[in-house]
Amino acid sequence: METLEKIQIAIDDGIITEIGNKVNDADRHIDCKGKLITPGFVDSHTHPVFLNGREDEFAMRLKGTTYKEIATKGGGIINSVNDVRNASQRELFDRVFSRMNRFLSVGTTTIECKSGYGLNTESEIKSLKVIDEVNNSHKIDMVATFMGAHAIPVEFIDDPDEYVKLICDEMLPAVARQGIAKFNDVFCENGYFNIEQARMILSEGANKGLAP
Structure with missing residues (x-):
């Protein structure tokens, strides 16, 4: 890479x-x-819409603990879901806006923002709306991704396929109508979504205009 010195901009x-x-x-x-x-x-992968951090889990991951093991101990993605579901849009807006300040302060000017801590239609739509409102009021550029397929919520833990059906039949149409998310993502991992489920969700999203 060429370096220019003693120049003016x-x-x-x-x-x-x-x-x-x-x-x-x-x-x-x-x-x-x-x-x-x-x-x-x-930054091409973030989940900024949450209330409280899980830094202790990051330390566990560095020691080799798997996502599945963390979830079994009561942590992981589900640990953040109840907070997001119960939080007001204003609370989430304030938290996300503050996080964008930190990103910008260290030189990040464009950020991909996934939802995925709501795991029901109402809270996923709320999360995407927060991303959109922060994007419209902050200097940083935010690109929204729908990720309702981030984990299986506790109410569907015994019937993951029914949750996949909810994503395809209810969430994705609602997200498409909202018009904020540009992309659709799935956490394809042991204990979360398998390959067949991921393909179904990504294909249905593509049919709704959301890029995988």
Whole structure:
């Protein structure tokens, strides 16, 4: 990768308009000596719509504990679901907006945002709406992905196929009508969704205009 040194960059209303050894006069000059100017980072996998973190589980994963083992101990994705279901849209908005501030502060300017902590139609739609509202009011660029197939909720734990049917027959049509999500994702993993279920959900999403 080529590195340019001792150059000037002109920015007008947040847009780079010129790069060269000497650019046009500007109203304000910023000395970037000893600093790096780089394009914004893109984070291609996040789940920002939640209330409380699960940092302890991250430590468990680093030690080799599987997602399934964490879930068996009462942790994992389901641990966040009740909080999201019971939270108001305003509560979630405030949490997500604050997280976007942190992303932007370290140079991330575009972020893919998955739902997936609602696991019912109402809460998944609420999560996507929060993503959309934050995106419309924050400087960061957010791209929404529907992920109702993040885990099997407890009310369907004995009948996962019925939950897959709910996703295909109710959630995906509602998400498509809402028009916020651009993509559809599935957690295809032992103890979550198998290959056949994942294909069914992704195919139905594609039929509704959601890219897999």
